[in-house]
Amino acid sequence: MTRPTNVLVTGGAGYIGSHVVRQLGEAGHRVVTLDNLSTGFRDAVLYGDLVEGDTGDEGLVEDTLTRYGVDTVMHFAAHTIVPESVADPLKYYGNNTCSTRSLLAACQRQGVRQFVFSSTAAVYGMPATGIAAEDTPTAPINPYGASKLMSEQMLRDLSAASGMRHVILRYFNVAGADPGGRIGQSTRKATLLIKVACEAVLGLRPPLRIFGTDYPTPDGTGVRDYIHVEDLADAHLRALAYLQDGGESQTLNCGYGRGYSVREVLAAVGRAEGTPVPCEEAPRRAGDPPSLIADARRIRDVLGWTPRHDDLDTIVATALAWEKRIHGNA
Numbered sequence: 001m002t003r004p005t006n007v008l009v010t011g012g013a014g015y016i017g018s019h020v021v022r023q024l025g026e027a028g029h030r031v032v033t034l035d036n037l038s039t040g041f042r043d044a045v046l047y048g049d050l051v052e053g054d055t056g057d058e059g060l061v062e063d064t065l066t067r068y069g070v071d072t073v074m075h076f077a078a079h080t081i082v083p084e085s086v087a088d089p090l091k092y093y094g095n096n097t098c099s100t101r102s103l104l105a106a107c108q109r110q111g112v113r114q115f116v117f118s119s120t121a122a123v124y125g126m127p128a129t130g131i132a133a134e135d136t137p138t139a140p141i142n143p144y145g146a147s148k149l150m151s152e153q154m155l156r157d158l159s160a161a162s163g164m165r166h167v168i169l170r171y172f173n174v175a176g177a178d179p180g181g182r183i184g185q186s187t188r189k190a191t192l193l194i195k196v197a198c199e200a201v202l203g204l205r206p207p208l209r210i211f212g213t214d215y216p217t218p219d220g221t222g223v224r225d226y227i228h229v230e231d232l233a234d235a236h237l238r239a240l241a242y243l244q245d246g247g248e249s250q251t252l253n254c255g256y257g258r259g260y261s262v263r264e265v266l267a268a269v270g271r272a273e274g275t276p277v278p279c280e281e282a283p284r285r286a287g288d289p290p291s292l293i294a295d296a297r298r299i300r301d302v303l304g305w306t307p308r309h310d311d312l313d314t315i316v317a318t319a320l321a322w323e324k325r326i327h328g329n330a
């Protein structure tokens with residue numbers, strides 16, 4: 001598929017980045033991770049060297065690009081918590097947008113030819129139909145989505161003005177863990193539904209709060225498109241192969257094109273553990289769209305990507321296994 005190359009992974013010690021580092025290493029690529037370990041974990045980097053530092057540190061980035069002969073950059077490092085972005089917008093514009101600008105400047109100076117960027121379904125805001133295709137107008141409703149959209153725009157403009165080509169991947173709701181049990185989501189004070197539900201069913205936190213039961217959805221709770229982190233990581237390797245084959249710059253949704261409600265997710269977690277998830281109904285959470293599902297056709301056509309874990313019970317089983325492992329409950 002891909003030819004071995006030298007890849008810089010920013011945020012490679014984080015949840016999604018560490019799964020991509022692992023797959024890149026398994027595929028024979030030479031990987032170097034750049035991570036400031038503010039939310040990532042040294043132990044999660046299973047292949048290659050770890051350089052500790054910020055993506056906004058142009059000198060460090062240029063040194064790393066040269067030292068490792070980097071051909072392709074995959075840029076994961078970012079803050080990702082939506083409510084926090086509302087409370088502290090400059091933190092998000094600083095780390096997500098300004099640091100991306102610095103990273104791109106270093107890449108331009110060092111002649112990096114290929115760039116894969118972690119973007120988000122949050123760039124769409126609240127699409128009227130609840131389904132977003134890549135050409136659905138972008139209208140982020142929080143600073144997190146806006147900070148990522150600004151980075152997308154910089155990247156498009158730089159590619160147009162230089163020899164760089166890119167793939168922008170817009171992630172929907174990422175969940176699950178390495179089926180081999182080596183890495184998973186270790187984020188402290190997690191807010192993501194599947195992680196929180198696993199913690200709640202294991203008695204590691206108070207009952208889960210269902211944010212909103214009066215949405216215009218089949219059971220009144222929010223609907224999302226949950227994608228297994230292994231399939232998402234595979235999309236990155238396919239994006240790399242696509243760029244190596246000379247593919248032109250692309251923006252692609254990463255989802256399965258199918259939505260599950262909060263109640264359906266909780267039922268799956270309850271099934272997996274054999275006991276219901278303790279939960280209570282709560283008001284809507286500010287900024288939540290009722291439904292956000294990917295029109296996920298383009299990525300299959302362009303990258304030849306075929307999901308292998310497209311099943312809510314599989315996603316939940318790997319997430320639950322990881323939760324037990326990190327809490328010594330395996």
Ligand code: UD1
Nearest residue numbers: 080081120121122172173191192193196209210211222288
């Ligand atoms: C997540 C991502 C966001 C991305 C979006 C794409 C993070 C932190 N968030 O946000 O970057 O743009 O997917 O769709 O990575 N819920 C509860 N109770 C809880 C937690 C969640 O009812 O305790 C509900 C939410 O109201 C929502 C659904 O579960 O309806 C999913 O929420 P969450 O897992 O927080 O993800 P998003 O907000 O969709």
